[in-house]
Amino acid sequence: MHNAAFASLGLDWRYLAFPVAPAHLEQAIRGALQMRFVGINLTVPHKILACPMMDALDESARKWGAVNTVRIEARMPGESWQPVAQLGECVESELEFRTQGFNTDANALAQALREDLDWKPEGSKVLLLGVGGAGRVAALRLASEGISSISLVNRTHSKAEALASEISFRFPQVRAQAGYPSDAPDLVLNASSAGLNQDDPLPFDESRLDFRRVARVFDMIYRPRETRLLAAARAAGCRTANGLGMLLHQGAKSLEIWSGKTAPISVMRRALHEAIYTESPIP
Ligand SMILES: NC(=O)c1ccc[n+]([C@@H]2O[C@H](COP(=O)([O-])OP(=O)(O)OC[C@H]3O[C@@H](n4cnc5c(N)ncnc54)[C@H](OP(=O)(O)O)[C@@H]3O)[C@@H](O)[C@H]2O)c1
Structure with missing residues (x-):
């Protein structure tokens, strides 16, 4: 659903799945930050484990005690934190980076x-x-x-x-x-x-x-x-x-957190149905 949404929004992004053992979760998150990922979704069994690994926690993650969405953020010295997706042209050596955790499941x-x-x-x-x-x-x-x-x-x-x-x-x-x-x-x-x-x-x-x-x-x-x-x-x-509607809406909100754009819900819903319920989904 994310790749369909990226195409529809004209974003040159890719959503990929990485199996990560709990023992390597912190390294994987730091690696994503170093590689300048825009963000990450976390699923079983990482959502609670990830909370203390975040540099900052949004109110949603603090309130429900679980992180399913991570946004990579950057700032120039003395300025406010911005999603990396909205940085534009910056000299990377002048930037500081961090992770912020959110919960979109609830x-x-x-x-x-x-x-x-x-x-x-x-x-x-x-x-x-x-x-x-x-x-x-x-x-x-x-x-x-x-x-x-x-x-x-x-x-x-x-x-x-x-x-x-x-x-x-x-x-x-x-x-x-x-x-x-x-x-x-x-x-x-x-x-x-x-x-x-x-x-x-x-x-x-x-x-x-x-x-x-x-x-x-x-x-x-x-x-x-x-x-x-x-x-x-x-x-x-x-x-x-x-639970398909729940899956759709947590994903749509993650996309909005990363991109600052309104999620194309109907495109994402269609892609989900095709991927999950057709006999031979297109790989
Ligand atoms: N639709 C969505 O977007 C969405 C989002 C999140 C999760 N889910 C689904 O929700 C379910 C739970 O996910 P989770 O992250 O909470 O997993 P989890 O933390 O591993 O919890 C699994 C739960 O299922 C119980 N359970 C496992 N096998 C059982 C059995 N044979 N009989 C009775 N109870 C059993 C466990 O009981 P014990 O405590 O006794 O082990 C525990 O309460 C999964 O099916 C997941 O796919 C859907």
């Missing part, structure tokens, strides 16, 4: 829930399945938006308990608990990775959750297009959406 989820499920957070009761990196950011973001309660279910129960305590401390107006809620949730959100493979178990106990009493179900997974969880929810009459 807002992207909120936008996807609004657009794809017409969901409004105010007063809502949420059941979150999975409290790994993405689940934690989702829980904190939704708690900040005026939901009334959140129940956290995780394979490793102690992690759900720890996050429930954190939410209760940071957002005392939200009822947060580890485990299944006693009444039906308005929204079930899957942020566990169970469902990525066709033979994965469901990330919840079927005897504890009746989809016939749930209005909306969102699965952060976008491949397969419909997970077993989404299929079960649809069959029970729930409104459902997968």
Whole structure:
């Protein structure tokens, strides 16, 4: 989606994927800075690890405790920091460089829930399945938006308990608990990775959750297009959406942070669909 957007915006840029081991993350980020990359996206398992490695953290990364977007910035002595993409002609030896970390996942989820499920957070009761990196950011973001309660279910129960305590401390107006809620949730959100493979178990106990009493179900997974969880929810009459909209919006915001230009959303959406859902995507 990024390369399609670069072409559409007339940017002579390339988006490339680099597998990096966690032990080499800091070297990889410094290397990107030295090579004058415009920016980087980080994914599992780097988003939390990268926070202390940034020279500066935007409010979005500080608030949600995870970095998925890095912008390389430069400045002349005594001046303000500028994205390298907007520097123009400068004598490089006179410049100082740094990395700034951002988080675009949290807002992207909120936008996807609004657009794809017409969901409004105010007063809502949420059941979150999975409290790994993405689940934690989702829980904190939704708690900040005026939901009334959140129940956290995780394979490793102690992690759900720890996050429930954190939410209760940071957002005392939200009822947060580890485990299944006693009444039906308005929204079930899957942020566990169970469902990525066709033979994965469901990330919840079927005897504890009746989809016939749930209005909306969102699965952060976008491949397969419909997970077993989404299929079960649809069959029970729930409104459902997968994680493609979230992926699109976090990418679009990253592009805007790097380039200062408005992201061509429809171009990016089309490229995503083609790459992810066509049988033989063009390499
Ligand atoms: N659409 C998007 O833009 C977007 C963005 C971010 C993430 N995601 C998706 O969200 C999912 C989670 O990502 P993440 O970054 O949070 O990963 P993560 O930090 O590795 O967390 C994985 C979570 O899934 C749970 N889990 C793993 N296998 C399970 C199983 N067999 N049964 C039940 N629970 C299981 C883990 O439970 P334990 O704590 O017990 O290990 C943990 O809560 C992934 O599928 C990822 O692709 C989508």
